[in-house]
Amino acid sequence: MENQKESIGQYLYRRVTLKIGKLLCEERKARGLTVVQVAKLLGLRSKFIRNAEFGGIQMNWLTAGILLQFYQKQLTVSLIDEEDNLQR
Numbered sequence: 001m002e003n004q005k006e007s008i009g010q011y012l013y014r015r016v017t018l019k020i021g022k023l024l025c026e027e028r029k030a031r032g033l034t035v036v037q038v039a040k041l042l043g044l045r046s047k048f049i050r051n052a053e054f055g056g057i058q059m060n061w062l063t064a065g066i067l068l069q070f071y072q073k074q075l076t077v078s079l080i081d082e083e084d085n086l087q088r
Helices: 002-030 035-042 046-054 061-070 082-087
Strands: none
Touching (some): 035 061, 046 061
């Protein structure tokens, strides 16, 4: 039972970080910027930007926070019905 709980937690973590990463990537592209350009503007390594945009275990929350500030965005969390999620 404990392994199942860990698996649910890992799954949830992965889904959340992947979604955040996707949104960060979409925001960068909407601004017409490359990973290298953003990294140079922020004084970060391109690797950190890519990891934040990819999400998952490689997610660096400090980098994600820096990107959110740079894009002047904030995160919000909401719950949606699973049926709604399937329709998207």
